[in-house]
Amino acid sequence: MLNTTYAKVLLGTFVLLISAFGVAYADHAWGKYHWDLSTVDTLANPLELGDNLSSSWQESLVGASSDWNNSVLKNQVAAGTSNANCDPTLGQVEVCNGAYGDNGWLGIAQIWVYRGKDGHIAQAIVKLNDTYFSLPAYDTSAWKDLVVCQEVGHTFGLGHQDENFTNANLGTCMDYTNDPDGSLYGQLNNEHPNQHDYDMLSSIYGHLNGTGDGTPGSGKGSGKGKPANVGTVTLNTPAEWGLAVAQDAQGRDSLYVRHLGSGVDVITHVLWAE
Structure with a gap:
């Protein structure tokens, strides 16, 4: 029988081969959720x-910001305006780290969205759990880069490309893995987005750009990325996240919806530790 390491190498090689021939992975938009912003809007603003991060996370956030700026949705790192609870700020993403406890999760992305057909995001937060990232298994630049990249990607409207920790890496941070930089099994690096992520964002934001594929067009976005106040709520544990509506490949609840007042839902995407 093939040993596990050799099998992983073969799988990684197979993924490289099919990627070279342009095989597209499944649609991985996070439902219909997106910011009401066109490329023209985000080029200007x-x-x-x-x-809101401590020094040990700075490089990971700067790197993720730079990577995601290769997409149609432009971003910039700015001074955080949140607090110890990582409360959201209207019209932007707050990124925080803290010792959130031995609760099983490495990182969460939460978006506040208006109910209705448009699925516009009002505000979002990312939380990174130092209770686990202080442990040797996770206190590495590779794990931090992957998790920051993935959680920020969720706040832009992306889901996962794959949710199996033990199969071959797809070469994207939107893929679950136990080998973030690919060094354990000689496979693809999962610390950054890949072209399929960028293509998916082009598709998601295409209608706002006035083009079919999301490339910069006339900028038909209405600029409503900074909506009226939708309120804040403490959301640190599964009991506070609302109804579990999806599970990952391991059968663990990974997506939650909580209905708030005034026609607003808060959606939580959770990345569990292995």
């Missing part, structure tokens, strides 16, 4: 990633 980039979506802000509020930096």
Whole structure:
């Protein structure tokens, strides 16, 4: 029988081969959720990633911001305006880290969205759990880069390309893995987005750009990325996240919806530790 390491190498090689021939992975938009912003809007006023992070996370956030700026949705790292609870700020993404406890999750992305056919995001937060990232298994630049990249990607409207920790890496941070930089099994690096992520964002934001594929067009976005106040609520544990509506490949609840007042839902995407 093939040993596990050799099998992983073969799988990684197979993924490289099919990628070279342009095989597209499944649609991985996060439902219909997106910011009401066109590329023209975000070129003039980039979506802000509020930096509430300690020094050990700075490089990961700057790197993720740079990577995602290769997409049609432009962003910039800005001074964070949140607090110890990581409360959201209207019209932007707040990114926070803290010792959130031995609760099982590495990171969460939460978006506040208006109910209705448009699915516009009002505000979003990313939380990174130092209770786990202080442990040797996770206290590495590779794990931090992957998780920051993935959670920020969720706040832009992306889901996962794959949710199996033990199969071959797809070469994207939107893929679950136990080998973030690919060094354990000689496979693809999962610390950054890949072209399929950028293509998916082009599709998601195409209608706002006035083009079919999302490339910069006439900028038909209405500029409503900074909506009226939709309120805040503490959301640190599954009991506070609302109804579980999806599970990952391991059968763990990974997506939650909580209905708030005034026609607003808060959606939580959770990345569990192995």
